[in-house]
Amino acid sequence: MKTTESIDLQKASQIFKLLGDKTRLTMMKLLESHDCCVCEFVAIFKMSQPAISQHLRKLRDIELVKEERRGQWIFYSINQEHEDYPLISSVLKHLPDQGSSIEKLEAQGLRICCE
Amino acid sequence: MKTTESIDLQKASQIFKLLGDKTRLTMMKLLESHDCCVCEFVAIFKMSQPAISQHLRKLRDIELVKEERRGQWIFYSINQEHEDYPLISSVLKHLPDQGSSIEKLEAQGLRICCE
DNA sequence: GTATCATATAATTATATGCTTATATATACA
DNA sequence: TGTATATATAAGCATATAATTATATGATAC
Numbered sequence: 001m002k003t004t005e006s007i008d009l010q011k012a013s014q015i016f017k018l019l020g021d022k023t024r025l026t027m028m029k030l031l032e033s034h035d036c037c038v039c040e041f042v043a044i045f046k047m048s049q050p051a052i053s054q055h056l057r058k059l060r061d062i063e064l065v066k067e068e069r070r071g072q073w074i075f076y077s078i079n080q081e082h083e084d085y086p087l088i089s090s091v092l093k094h095l096p097d098q099g100s101s102i103e104k105l106e107a108q109g110l111r112i113c114c115e
Numbered sequence: 116m117k118t119t120e121s122i123d124l125q126k127a128s129q130i131f132k133l134l135g136d137k138t139r140l141t142m143m144k145l146l147e148s149h150d151c152c153v154c155e156f157v158a159i160f161k162m163s164q165p166a167i168s169q170h171l172r173k174l175r176d177i178e179l180v181k182e183e184r185r186g187q188w189i190f191y192s193i194n195q196e197h198e199d200y201p202l203i204s205s206v207l208k209h210l211p212d213q214g215s216s217i218e219k220l221e222a223q224g225l226r227i228c229c230e
Numbered sequence: 231g232t233a234t235c236a237t238a239t240a241a242t243t244a245t246a247t248g249c250t251t252a253t254a255t256a257t258a259c260a
Numbered sequence: 261t262g263t264a265t266a267t268a269t270a271a272g273c274a275t276a277t278a279a280t281t282a283t284a285t286g287a288t289a290c
Binding site: 007008009012013014015016017018019020021022025026029076084087090091094096097106 | 122123125127128130132133134140141144201206207209211
């Protein structure tokens with residue numbers, strides 16, 4: 001019988017497998033404080049757009065993130081309704097803030113804003 | 116020049132890559148409450164001894180666990196001195212207790228005790 | 231010493247992963 | 261409309277991973 005607080009080990013290991021990639025882990029930390037669109041990730045990570053899309057797809061497949069269209073862009077954000085969000089959140093709190101990446105984007109005029 | 120931040124995320128993703136395997140994640144949760152020797156893991160996971168040894172080696176390589184010989188057995192335990200132990204510990208707290216595996220071992224007379 | 235038990239390592243193999251390039255889709259805008 | 265922009269998907273390839281089998285090491289028991 002399962003308790004509500006603890007997570008199935010199978011599921012947890014799947015989550016960690018995804019977080020076990022530096023790009024995806026950094027994405028999650030960035031998303032903790034800012035929604036981001038695909039082209040922002042492309043600029044931040046200096047990786048190809050398909051590579052970024054494929055990482056995001058993996059995160060979306062297990063619903064760690066959700067997507068939302070805003071104008072011509074698709075923004076990604078953390079799915080705080082995920083069953084295991086408490087685990088995710090506590091993990092992210094241990095990681096270094098990535099605000100400087102966003103600031104650098106803004107300095108380069110690459111930050112997308114849809115307000 | 117590397118910032119300390121990038122080193123941390125690099126290290127964190129390495130840790131999660133190791134925790135992203137169900138066997139190793141379960142090992143860590145087991146070790147949270149009981150030191151275990153290799154043959155106990157072999158019995159618990161019903162996997163070959165070399166497979167178990169190789170998992171333990173990976174955990175040991177980044178010093179998540181430490182080993183100690185006791186009589187003819189080598190016991191593994193969590194390395195609480197690891198720089199990122201607070202992260203590891205908080206992760207493990209979200210996972211379901213594995214005490215029943217140990218109890219089952221004892222019931223089968225396979226629990227090793229070196230006191 | 232020699233045999234045995236517990237564990238580690240090496241070589242091999244099958245599968246998984248992450249990137250690339252090429253192409254598809256879907257919205258925006260002229 | 262038609263074209264540009266943003267993103268997704270597919271196929272292919274190189275590397276990484278996790279298992280297996282075979283063998284080595286190292287402590288203990290006789």
